[in-house]
């Protein structure tokens with residue numbers, strides 16, 4: 001049974017996003033169409049203090065959805081509300097209460113993690129003392145202390161990912177949106193990240209993450225939305241979506257239903 | 264607060280990277296070295312045998328002779344009447360012609376001495392020596408100098424005319440090297456998106472680029488300018504009279520004019536960079552802008568008569584009034600209006616850039 005007292009913190013209503021393809025993209029996608037519907041009428045809601053997982057194969061539209069929620073791009077149709085703020089009408093307010101992690105947002109390789117943490121803290125208007133406390137906390141938690149004075153350009157992929165993660169939540173946002181947070185991480189670091197997500201939940205934060213890893217969803221998420229071809233194929237609490245089967249079995253069943261046999 | 268952090272970051276990026284500092288200072292250093300080198304090759308102290316026509320008499324000729332000998336040259340004095348003397352100088356059969364007024368030595372106070380010189384290096388070097396000697400007594404009598412110098416003969420006047428053009432070119436290349444890298448570079452590398460994901464105002468992001476980049480470009484432009492000014496005396500073999508003899512006010516106005524079009528050029532390149540997808544694309548467009556600006560300043564060298572409308576054209580207004588300043592005029596209010604106009608355009612461009620930063624198609628269109 002779903003808890004009737006949890007309130008909705010993220011609500012997406014009929015989100016739609018169409019991209020215009022350039023010649024080059026047409027060639028890459030092997031299509032003659034000039035437009036690509038990436039997200040096609042997506043609706044879902046996530047609750048306060050829960051972890052919501054968006055699950056879908058490559059190109060399903062997960063990243064595009066999360067980019068719309070974090071106001072990087074605008075939906076063509078529909079709207080989404082984060083803590084009651086519309087991503088269309090109040091993007092600045094949404095940006096203040098959201099922390100977004102995705103591969104597209106890069107850190108300047110010239111600077112050190114220490115400098116960038118302070119810089120983005122200032123960008124979010126975090127007080128100096130609060131920032132110092134938070135830096136100490138997060139840097140020791142993720143083992144960034146050891147390389148906090150090394151230029152980002154000289155860090156390994158995993159180290160960079162940790163720094164990006166920590167900086168995305170520098171302002172202690174209520175809603176954390178992570179796009180494939182364990183991508184490129186070894187099992188040890190991946191565990192640090194998943195443990196941290198669970199802790200965020202314990203602290204009352206709301207987490208929205210995208211992934212194509214079934215086990216991650218099963219282990220962490222309270223609710224799950226399965227996206228296929230830009231549409232929500234199934235949404236609900238993990239138990240309600242899976243029923244008796246494993247998440248993987250449920251996914252293939254849905255996939256076969258929509259796309260026919262798997263090639 | 265957020266704006267301050269953005270500005271600080273830009274300065275930090277620049278001043279902690281020796282390579283960038285070198286890039287911005289190198290043009291000035293190179294100009295200085297090259298001009299000085301050319302100057303030393305061209306101006307190795309020549310020894311002359313001056314042939315000078317004199318009308319009237321004065322003991323001052325002996326003083327001049329001493330100075331000439333001290334410089335390693337010799338002088339032959341040939342008495343002549345004014346007509347003859349002037350013709351000889353014009354035809355270059357004489358180095359110079361000195362005409363002392365009647366009873367010059369006795370009437371020191373009311374007397375005058377006229378000097379005529381030709382367009383050759385030899386003539387100029389004698390002239391400089393003679394004037395230096397005569398000037399000792401210049402408080403007491405008048406020196407009237409005449410020159411048969413023709414324009415193309417003397418690099419000096421040429422370079423004086425060229426100066427506004429050189430300044431614009433240096434400023435532009437300084438602005439280009441910093442702005443392309445910082446704006447188009449950040450966009451291409453995806454680090455600008457990270458800032459766009461925060462709630463900082465788009466206008467602050469724009470200002471946070473334009474303000475520090477203008478300061479840095481001004482440093483680069485100043486370095487190039489210093490390079491020219493310091494090496495010109497060596498190149499010309501004489502002091503550059505174009506730059507001497509001006510009041511403090513002229514320098515202040517000159518400086519303001521230069522400082523007013525630095526932010527304009529930075530924001531113009533900034534706008535182009537924001538529109539472009541990559542540094543390569545941006546530098547392609549910027550070269551077109553550069554050619555336009557350079558053409559404009561070349562036109563301003565050739566065409567001397569402009570209507571007052573030039574005041575409304577950014578950069579061109581500064582070029583024109585800089586030229587006038589160097590020509591000895593003091594177009595005070597026009598210069599001030601030009602500074603205002605350039606800053607106004609800059610404001611407009613900053614506003615445009617902040618609009619572009621809010622545009623999904625420009626920032627995230629593939």
Ligand SMILES: Nc1ncnc2c1ncn2[C@@H]1O[C@H](COP(=O)(O)OP(=O)(O)OP(=O)(O)O)[C@@H](O)[C@H]1O
Pocket residue numbers: 019020021025036037038056057058059060061062063064065212627628629
């Ligand atoms: N800027 C863009 N221009 C054109 N097409 C795009 C653009 N961004 C995404 N797409 C297309 O939209 C579709 C959805 O992309 P999206 O990145 O949202 O998928 P995803 O679910 O995150 O996939 P993955 O698991 O591979 O990250 C893809 O077909 C992609 O090619």
Ligand SMILES: [Mg+2]
Pocket residue numbers: 062063064179
């Ligand atoms: Mg993705």
